[in-house]
Amino acid sequence: MFGHRSDGVELKHISPEFKLIPNLMSERDDAQVFFNQDIIVTPIDEYISKKAMEGEKFTYMDVMFASMLRIIAQRPKLNRFAINGRIYSRKNITISITIKKSMTDSADESNLKIPFNGTETIYEVRDKLESLVKENKATGEDVNNTDKTARLLTRIPTSLIKFVVWLIKKLDKHGHLPKSLIRVSPFHTSAYITNVGSLGINSIYHHLYNFGTTSMFLAMGKKKKSYVYVDDEIKEEKCINIAFVGDERICDGYYYANSFRKMCKYLAKPELLEEPGVLLSDDEI
Numbered sequence: 001m002f003g004h005r006s007d008g009v010e011l012k013h014i015s016p017e018f019k020l021i022p023n024l025m026s027e028r029d030d031a032q033v034f035f036n037q038d039i040i041v042t043p044i045d046e047y048i049s050k051k052a053m054e055g056e057k058f059t060y061m062d063v064m065f066a067s068m069l070r071i072i073a074q075r076p077k078l079n080r081f082a083i084n085g086r087i088y089s090r091k092n093i094t095i096s097i098t099i100k101k102s103m104t105d106s107a108d109e110s111n112l113k114i115p116f117n118g119t120e121t122i123y124e125v126r127d128k129l130e131s132l133v134k135e136n137k138a139t140g141e142d143v144n145n146t147d148k149t150a151r152l153l154t155r156i157p158t159s160l161i162k163f164v165v166w167l168i169k170k171l172d173k174h175g176h177l178p179k180s181l182i183r184v185s186p187f188h189t190s191a192y193i194t195n196v197g198s199l200g201i202n203s204i205y206h207h208l209y210n211f212g213t214t215s216m217f218l219a220m221g222k223k224k225k226s227y228v229y230v231d232d233e234i235k236e237e238k239c240i241n242i243a244f245v246g247d248e249r250i251c252d253g254y255y256y257a258n259s260f261r262k263m264c265k266y267l268a269k270p271e272l273l274e275e276p277g278v279l280l281s282d283d284e285i
Helices: 016-024 042-053 060-074 122-137 145-154 158-173 179-184 253-268 270-274
Strands: 008-010 032-040 080-083 086-090 093-100 109-116 191-195 216-230 233-247
Touching: 016 086, 032 042, 032 216, 032 253, 042 060, 042 233, 042 253, 042 270, 060 093, 060 122, 060 191, 060 216, 060 253, 060 270, 093 122, 109 122, 122 270, 145 158, 145 179, 253 270
Parallel strands: 093 191, 191 216
Antiparallel strands: 008 086, 032 233, 080 086, 093 109, 216 233
């Protein structure tokens, strides 16, 4: 059926602007917007220390991951995607990450696409993330289906790869890509998160991929001292910088801004993430 996709529901009742904009900017890299902000990490450090005394281990990545998941669940326009001139509401929430199997130049990378229901607590997010990362770092072999599929595609003769990729893109554009491929593709996801701070560098603006449906990419940088404006004063604080790249076709700047203000509230008070989240749908906004 025209406009039908297995991973999303086409939005029919949207403003004229958002009906037009995916056709004016047909590719995701046409519609990229960039945003960065220094996040004061003192509340996160205090939370991590407090939990350590209770026998619970948390990392910055756990807090950032749980905060990002929470706003996607509560701000459903963030879980939209644009493709082939149409805007869709995603049917589920997934977040993709790329990990190095070891911190060496020659080590392989592994791509993880992690499904969530949107109601998870920070404990559940941490446990799922920790388990999958440990499992995929434990061996040099491909453990998850995403990596196995990528490895299989690379076995295609070089002369045919270009055609196969063209075909996959064509099928995806028209909503005919098999569910099995969408399920394992890290590019068909609500958001991508990367912690480049673990590499000892500042945050980066990572491009959005034209292939797939990813509408948001968030990168965390290393800890640093920054001057921030707090309570009408400029103060030097320990911060991490987050760099965000989003697709402006899925929602307007006001919605993005309010979403990230809400995310910053969770980062300033991570204990809020210990309560189960509430999943809202596009029909409820």
